[in-house]
Amino acid sequence: MNTKVNLAGVELKNPVMVASGTFGSGAEYSEFVDLNRLGSVVTKGVASVPWPGNPAPRIAETASGMLNAIGLQNPGIDLFSKRDLPFLEKYDTKVIVNVCGHSTEEYLDVVERLADEPRVDMLEINISCPNVKEGGIAFGQDPKAVEAITKAVKAKAKQPIIMKLSPNVTDITVMAKAAEAGGADCLSLINTLTGMKIDIERQTFAIANKTGGLSGPAVKPVAVRMVYQVANAVKIPIIGMGGICTAEDAMEFILAGATAVSIGTANFTNPYTTVEVIDGIEAYMRRHGVEDINELIGLVK
Amino acid sequence: MSVSKIKATVFSQEQLASDVFSMWLEVGSIASEAKPGQFISVYSNDDSKLLPRPISICEIDREKGRLRIVYRVVGYGTKEFSGCKAGDTLEIMGPLGNGYTLKKDKAILVAGGIGVPPMLELAKELDCEKTIVLGYRDELFLNKEFEQYGKVVIATEDGSCGTKGNVLDAIRAESVDGQVIYSCGPTPMLRALKQYAADKGIEAWISLEEKMACGIGACLACVCKSKDVDHHTNVHNKRICKDGPVFNAQEVEL
Numbered sequence: 001m002n003t004k005v006n007l008a009g010v011e012l013k014n015p016v017m018v019a020s021g022t023f024g025s026g027a028e029y030s031e032f033v034d035l036n037r038l039g040s041v042v043t044k045g046v047a048s049v050p051w052p053g054n055p056a057p058r059i060a061e062t063a064s065g066m067l068n069a070i071g072l073q074n075p076g077i078d079l080f081s082k083r084d085l086p087f088l089e090k091y092d093t094k095v096i097v098n099v100c101g102h103s104t105e106e107y108l109d110v111v112e113r114l115a116d117e118p119r120v121d122m123l124e125i126n127i128s129c130p131n132v133k134e135g136g137i138a139f140g141q142d143p144k145a146v147e148a149i150t151k152a153v154k155a156k157a158k159q160p161i162i163m164k165l166s167p168n169v170t171d172i173t174v175m176a177k178a179a180e181a182g183g184a185d186c187l188s189l190i191n192t193l194t195g196m197k198i199d200i201e202r203q204t205f206a207i208a209n210k211t212g213g214l215s216g217p218a219v220k221p222v223a224v225r226m227v228y229q230v231a232n233a234v235k236i237p238i239i240g241m242g243g244i245c246t247a248e249d250a251m252e253f254i255l256a257g258a259t260a261v262s263i264g265t266a267n268f269t270n271p272y273t274t275v276e277v278i279d280g281i282e283a284y285m286r287r288h289g290v291e292d293i294n295e296l297i298g299l300v301k
Numbered sequence: 302m303s304v305s306k307i308k309a310t311v312f313s314q315e316q317l318a319s320d321v322f323s324m325w326l327e328v329g330s331i332a333s334e335a336k337p338g339q340f341i342s343v344y345s346n347d348d349s350k351l352l353p354r355p356i357s358i359c360e361i362d363r364e365k366g367r368l369r370i371v372y373r374v375v376g377y378g379t380k381e382f383s384g385c386k387a388g389d390t391l392e393i394m395g396p397l398g399n400g401y402t403l404k405k406d407k408a409i410l411v412a413g414g415i416g417v418p419p420m421l422e423l424a425k426e427l428d429c430e431k432t433i434v435l436g437y438r439d440e441l442f443l444n445k446e447f448e449q450y451g452k453v454v455i456a457t458e459d460g461s462c463g464t465k466g467n468v469l470d471a472i473r474a475e476s477v478d479g480q481v482i483y484s485c486g487p488t489p490m491l492r493a494l495k496q497y498a499a500d501k502g503i504e505a506w507i508s509l510e511e512k513m514a515c516g517i518g519a520c521l522a523c524v525c526k527s528k529d530v531d532h533h534t535n536v537h538n539k540r541i542c543k544d545g546p547v548f549n550a551q552e553v554e555l
Contacts, residue, residue: 024519028543031304031517044521052536057512059522064349066514073521075535216351268514269344269351271306271394 001285002292003278005039005259007237008160008185010121012039012094012260015293016250016278019215019241019264020045020098020124020164021070025084026091032271035091037278039260043084045100045126048109050076060197060206065219065243066265067195067212072100072129077113085119094121096162100129104152115158124162125153128191128213140166140191143178150182160185162239165230167219168194172226173233180234188239188262189230190223216265217243224252231257231298245273247280254281257298304517305331306394311385312367317442320374321415322383323359325367331395332366337403337423338485338508338547341368341395342516345378353394354378355513355542357485359418359443360425368395371418371443397516398546401506405429406480410451411468411494412436413486417443419508423483424450432477436468436486469493482506488555495550505550511541518543526554 003014017040023029026041035041053073060067074080080097088095097120101107107125114120127140127149139145146163153161163179165172167190176187192213197206223242231238240258244250245266253261266273281293290296312325331341335358342353360369374383385391401423408429412420413436424433424447431451435444439459447453455463456471464471468490471477484494485508498505511523524538528551531539539545539553 022515022520028515028517028519032306050535052538053521053524056522056524058524059352059512059514059520061350061352064351066351068514068520068522070521073524073534073536073538075533079535217349265351268353268516268520271515271517 001282002294003282003285005293005297007122007162007239007260010094010160014039014278014281015254015260016274016281017096017239017260017262018042018267018274019262020126022264022267025080025087027087029267029271033275035093037275038093040094040096040121041088041091042096042124042262043080043098044074045072045098046074046077046080046110047072047100048077048106048113050074050079055208057207058209060212062195062197062214063218065214065216067197067207067214068192069207069209069212071209072126074100077110081113081117085117089119095119096122096124098124098126098164100126102129103131103133104149107149107153108156111153111156115156120159122160122162122186123153123157124164124188125149126164126191128164128166138166138168140175141169143174146175146178147182150179150184154183162186162188164191165189166191167222167226173229176230176234180236184236186237186239187230187234188241190219190226190242193219193222215243217245219243220249224256227253227258228256228300244277245269247277247284250277250281251284251296254293254296255298255300259297303334304394304397306392307331308390309393311387311389311391313387314383314385317371318440321371321442322374323369323371324382324385325369326391326393327366328368328393328395329366331393332361332368333363335361335368335396336400337361337426338400338419339396339398340546341370341393342397342513343370343378343382344392345381346391347381350378352514353516354382355397355510355516357419357508358396358422360422373415394516397542399544401483401547403427404481407431407478409434409472409477409479409482411472411482411484411486413468413490414438416484416486416508419485420483421446432479434468434471434477436471436490437462467493469497472497479503484508491550492555495555498550506547507550507553508546509541509548509553510546513542516542528552528554
């Protein structure tokens with residue numbers, strides 16, 4: 001049975017990855033799962049300098065989901081390169097570093113710093129960050145900005161780049177095509193959906209940032225729909241995510257057109273989710289007599 | 302020290318006050334790993350509730366492999382737990398966090414409200430002279446159980462028992478003294494204690510809480526402000542679930 005998939009020339013032993021920000025750089029979860037089993041570890045977003053993130057409370061639980069506004073707290077590229085990358089060195093899994101920034105220059109700083117890191121197999125560019133120079137609108141909400149940032153990153157990056165798309169747009173295929181036009185090697189979707197929760201006892205917002213990103217099973221049907229739409233709009237491979245808790249959830253994304261899938265919020269509910277999904281996908285393939293996972297990608301038209 | 306996630310069986314449950322419940326859980330080896338001041342993540346059996354509830358460990362029975370949690374019903378999750386009966390099961394992860402460092406110095410244990418429970422195992426294990434100061438709004442719980450471990454001083458907001466006022470009013474009224482403070486309770490109380498300890502020139506160890514997701518230091522949801530740049534986060538934030546929940550009061554900003 002073959003579970004290997006190929007993302008822009010990078011071969012993953014299976015299609016199961018983790019969603020950036022839900023898994024740190026893997027160290028904490030390595031107490032629960034053998035990281036060698038994962039198709040890839042995607043690190044928490046890293047910026048050119050340390051970011052303090054948002055005030056607490058940073059999260060709130062919602063029906064079949066959660067809101068988060070961590071604010072991309074991260075230790076900065078220096079400490080990340082010194083500590084987190086060497087930690088991942090000892091594992092046989094692909095390493096994808098998620099990159100964030102407030103401006104094109106900040107993204108490029110990180111991309112250039114990572115260019116000569118042999119342990120980094122791919123870069124994932126988080127374009128849901130607010131573009132400070134453009135009044136705070138996220139890069140990912142303007143197709144011209146998506147194409148421009150993709151082009152700029154592609155020109156400097158030595159690894160294949162994944163553009164992570166925001167679902168907070170009218171038509172995600174427009175953004176997907178813009179990223180493809182800019183030279184993206186791969187797309188990942190969906191980032192979280194902007195939401196809000198009011199604490200009616202305290203009569204204020206449940207999280208300090210007022211709004212937060214909704215994730216978890218609540219968003220899964222939206223995510224599957226968007227993966228399907230994007231898969232039919234672009235030629236580059238897609239990493240699907242949004243509320244995946246089980247192998248059955250993962251199969252929906254793969255059948256809709258995702259080459260790989262990421263486990264995010266489910267890591268918080270069950271730290272063993274990634275390996276359970278890997279085992280479950282193999283069981284699904286046996287049950288359906290499928291020899292190669294690649295036969296299933298985008299099967300549902 | 303290892304953390305595990307298991308299906309725990311409820312051994313017993315009783316109600317201690319109008320919204321406060323006490324539950325003993327069969328947890329096997331998690332009990333032998335646990336220390337006072339640590340907590341466990343308790344997961345809902347309802348799949349639509351994704352996040353665990355972090356609840357402090359009230360008592361540890363290492364021999365029988367049991368943990369006691371005493372918790373207040375504040376929302377859906379804790380309401381569900383309060384309905385559990387002996388034999389029911391709950392997923393838990395633990396033991397989590399650092400716990401208190403046990404010293405030999407004359408101690409003042411100070412707890413307010415639902416910060417009282419973790420002090421019980423601490424009072425049991427602290428091998429030193431100690432005074433236990435417990436603050437409540439009105440209804441008392443667990444206070445009798447502390448009496449076997451040291452002198453107990455009570456403060457109530459409505460004055461129905463002990464000193465009328467807060468824990469600091471009681472400390473002053475009863476001339477409580479010691480070389481080290483161990484504390485858990487609401488942030489305003491911890492802030493006042495931090496100041497009190499600084500004025501007295503004594504150590505204070507405080508246990509913080511915040512909304513948590515992963516419980517193991519990965520997601521960065523439950524941070525508090527730190528005085529210095531934290532070695533792990535590289536910013537002025539510490540992770541309550543992993544670096545805490547117990548901190549030296551001097552190292553955090555409240």
